[in-house]
Amino acid sequence: MRFEFVTVKRIIFGAGAAREVGSLAKGFGERALIVTGKSVERAQPLLSLLKASGVSSVTFAVSGEPTIDAVVRGAQLARAEHCDVVIGFGGGSAMDAGKAIAALMTNKGDVFDYLEVIGRAGPLTQPPAPCIAVPTTAGTGAEVTRNSVLASPEHRVKVSLRNRLLLPKAAVVDPELTYDLPPDLTAATGLDALTQLIEPYVSPATNPLTDAICAEGIRRAARSLRRAFEDGGDKAARADLALASLFGGLALANAGLGAVHGFAAPIGGMFSAPHGAICAALLPQVMEANLIALHERAPHAEALRRYDNVARLLIGSEHAGAAEGVAWVQHLRAHLRIPPLRRYGITTSDFPAIIEKAAKASSMKTNPIALTAEELKEILHGAL
Ligand SMILES: [Zn+2]
Numbered sequence: 537m538r539f540e541f542v543t544v545k546r547i548i549f550g551a552g553a554a555r556e557v558g559s560l561a562k563g564f565g566e567r568a569l570i571v572t573g574k575s576v577e578r579a580q581p582l583l584s585l586l587k588a589s590g591v592s593s594v595t596f597a598v599s600g601e602p603t604i605d606a607v608v609r610g611a612q613l614a615r616a617e618h619c620d621v622v623i624g625f626g627g628g629s630a631m632d633a634g635k636a637i638a639a640l641m642t643n644k645g646d647v648f649d650y651l652e653v654i655g656r657a658g659p660l661t662q663p664p665a666p667c668i669a670v671p672t673t674a675g676t677g678a679e680v681t682r683n684s685v686l687a688s689p690e691h692r693v694k695v696s697l698r699n700r701l702l703l704p705k706a707a708v709v710d711p712e713l714t715y716d717l718p719p720d721l722t723a724a725t726g727l728d729a730l731t732q733l734i735e736p737y738v739s740p741a742t743n744p745l746t747d748a749i750c751a752e753g754i755r756r757a758a759r760s761l762r763r764a765f766e767d768g769g770d771k772a773a774r775a776d777l778a779l780a781s782l783f784g785g786l787a788l789a790n791a792g793l794g795a796v797h798g799f800a801a802p803i804g805g806m807f808s809a810p811h812g813a814i815c816a817a818l819l820p821q822v823m824e825a826n827l828i829a830l831h832e833r834a835p836h837a838e839a840l841r842r843y844d845n846v847a848r849l850l851i852g853s854e855h856a857g858a859a860e861g862v863a864w865v866q867h868l869r870a871h872l873r874i875p876p877l878r879r880y881g882i883t884t885s886d887f888p889a890i891i892e893k894a895a896k897a898s899s900m901k902t903n904p905i906a907l908t909a910e911e912l913k914e915i916l917h918g919a920l
Contacts, residue, residue, distance in 0.1 A: 539743035543680050544669075546706040550783065551775065554710035555672055557582060557623065558589030564705065565620020567592050567640035571610060573626035574599035578672065580623055581812040591649045594619060601694070601789075601804065601811070602633035603687045608647055611640035614665070622667045624704070626810065627725070628676030628685070631669045636700045638667035643890020651895040652898075653695045654688055660699045669704040672713040674777035675725025675812050677732055679707035685801075685811075711771070711778040719765050723872035724812035726764065726777050728759045730865075731815045732784030734823070736791035738842045739902040745856075745863050746892040753783030754849040756763035765872050788852075792902030795822045795894075795915070802893035809880035816874040820866040822919035827858055841905035877919045886915050 539594060548556060548674020561568050568591050570581045576595045586593050596610045614622065614637060622641070639684050640647060644664040648655035669679035681696040712743045717725070737750035760776035767773070788797075799822075800814045823843070840858065847861025848854060856864075857908075875884045894900060900907075907915075 537743075539745070540698055541743070541745050542682070542703070543786055543789065543870060544705065544707050547709065547782070548706065549709045549779070549824050551709060551771065553708050554582070554713055557668060557670060558591065559659040560668060560706055560708065561586055561591045561621050561623060562589045562790050565834070566590070566621045567594070567617065568623050569593070569614040569617065569619040569637065571595050571630050571637060571655035571731050574853045577627050579817070582623070582670075592842045596637070598629055598633045599643065601629045601685065601687050602636065603674045603689060603735045605650070605793060606645055607633055607636040607686060610826070618893045620665065623801070624664055624667060624669045624673065625892070627671065627673040628678040631671060631678040631684070634667055634669060635664070635678070635704060636686060636697050637661050639697065639699070641665040644756065645918045650697055651686070651695050651847065652698060654691050654693065658702050660769055664701055666709060667704040668706045670708045670710070670713070671778075671781065673717060673721065673725045674781040675716050675728040675773070677729065677783070677788065678781055679704060680785040681707060681789045683853040686791055687805065692702050693763045694801055697716070702758070707782070709778050709806070711775040714774050714778060715769060715771075717768060719768065720770065722764050722777075723761075723874060724810060724816050727782070727816035727819060727869070727872065727874065728812035729730045729777065729781040729784045730754065730792065731796050732788045733757060733780060734846055735794035735796060735899075735902075736787035737846060738826070738839045739792045739794060739906045740904065741792045741902050743791065746787045750787050751845070751849055753787070753848060754778045758850045762871060787835040788789070793899040794903040795826065795900060795912075798897040798900035798903065799890065799894045799915070801897045801899065803877070806886070806890065807819060807882055809877075813875065814877070816872070817877050817919045818915065819860055820857055820869055821864060822917045823862045824918070825907060825911050825915050826904055827862065829907055834905055834915060837904065847897045855861045877890060877916070882883070882920065884917075884920070885915055890916065
């Protein structure tokens with residue numbers, strides 16, 4: 537056995553942990569660029585904390601998933617304002633933007649030198665400016681991943697800036713920041729977290745460390761998703777989901793993902809649909825298609841036993857089997873009122889383009905079995 541596990545140097549978890557961000561930032565410098573989602577208002581308490589710690593700040597908002605242009609502008613602003621540290625405060629978009637901006641502050645030249653797919657995918661040569669990631673949703677785990685997903689509207693794709701140097705200096709995960717998330721966002725981001733625990737668990741690139749993390753994360757997400765959806769103020773459920781999200785990030789960064797994320801990349805590039813909602817719509821269909829394909833073409837694959845384990849963790853019964861796990865996820869998707877993909881304007885005429893791009897997506901390479909174009913089409917039909 538040989539494996540490698542890479543993550544951020546420091547993870548601070550707990551209700552109220554965000555109050556430590558001021559002193560943490562002070563350790564990296566005097567002036568911070570705070571990258572937020574579309575509402576800068578939400579970062580007001582953070583601005584006060586920084587001020588109290590003697591750190592001045594400038595804010596930079598990204599609305600929706602960050603574009604390449606937005607992070608280039610963010611890096612220009614940070615340099616012009618002489619910022620020493622970047623704080624990504626928000627959902628996956630704000631954290632990914634913060635990580636990319638920190639990297640572009642020190643790695644001069646053209647952003648396309650570093651981008652995958654539409655760029656030259658060259659390595660970053662300079663250590664990024666220090667970055668602190670503070671999630672305000674419980675879904676992406678972007679606080680502990682080494683890529684930044686950026687949109688290129690003119691290419692209609694989403695591409696990654698990927699390098700272990702992108703790992704933030706610190707991840708501060710405070711469940712309190714998620715207490716006021718509305719039910720629809722709780723559902724979509726929570727199901728993204730669950731997907732990011734199940735896909736690495738059945739991936740061929742798994743290792744004992746990611747296995748342990750995934751198992752614990754799946755158990756917590758399963759017992760708390762409905763509770764947090766129904767009562768946003770359920771603190772124990774919110775803590776479970778914040779942990780599940782963090783664990784998903786740790787797992788995916790070290791064991792890869794699967795077909796749900798293979799689809800999510802092109803769909804997110806072609807349509808204006810939130811990442812979590814896309815994953816939530818696809819998860820049960822992909823689980824089912826993988827099980828059928830494994831039974832047909834790889835009946836002795838370890839992934840089949842792993843899907844049985846997933847079911848046991850989800851349902852909390854030693855006797856559950858893989859098919860019951862799929863049914864459980866289908867019920868959960870219905871209960872959490874996850875909209876089907878057609879809600880985002882996707883029609884069957886888009887399937888060939890989606891399938892062509894999904895088949896080449898990096899996450900598809902760690903799906904437990906290679907799916908045929910016909911199977912990929914079935915999955916989309918089921919999620920439409
Ligand atoms: Zn995801």
